[in-house]
Amino acid sequence: MDDSEPYESCLKTLGLSGPVGRKDLQRAYKRLAKRLHPDHHPEDPDARSTFHRVTEAYAKLKDLYDHGNKGGRIGVCSRCDKLDRLGIGAQGQPLCPACLLYRRRLLPGPVHRAIRGWLVILLQIGAIAAAWRGMYTNDRWYAVASVIAAVAAFLALLAACRDADLIEK
Secondary structure (H helix, E strand, O other), rough: OEEEEHHHHHHHHHHOOOOOHHHHHHHHHHHHHHOOOOOOOOOOOOOOHHHHHHHHHHHHHHHHHHHHHEEEEEEEEEOOEEEEEEOOOOOOOOHHHHHHHHHOOOOOOOOOHHHHHHHHHHHHHHHHHHHHHHHOOOHHHHHHHHHHHHHHHHHHHHHHHHOOOOOEE
């Protein structure tokens, strides 16, 4: 299975589409195996070949799910446990496109991530303003406030960077 065509055709044979989990794959196979088993249709000459085609598709997908594709293009996502095309995350783990792109700043995300970015910017502005005011008034409390705001902005930036994933090509 070097390219994605057999993967998609196996999914189509089992009546599935998109990324699927292990239980979805097993459920679809059992449903089709019960319905298409040759013992249930002894008079149908195509029942045996149809059943074998479904069984082979399940075996390919199950093997791919269990062992992954050695080329690294199709396999099991380490975050959501779905079988799909994979990319490499920041820590080197295999991730599906949905998990890779979920944390990107260019895509719409949860509001708390946007607030976290604005928090860093506002804290930096506060630190610069306090430092500027402290220089012109010779008041050391403004200097202390600017250092505290700068450290808080740095910590907020560290928290935002800790949660970010990068896409490697």
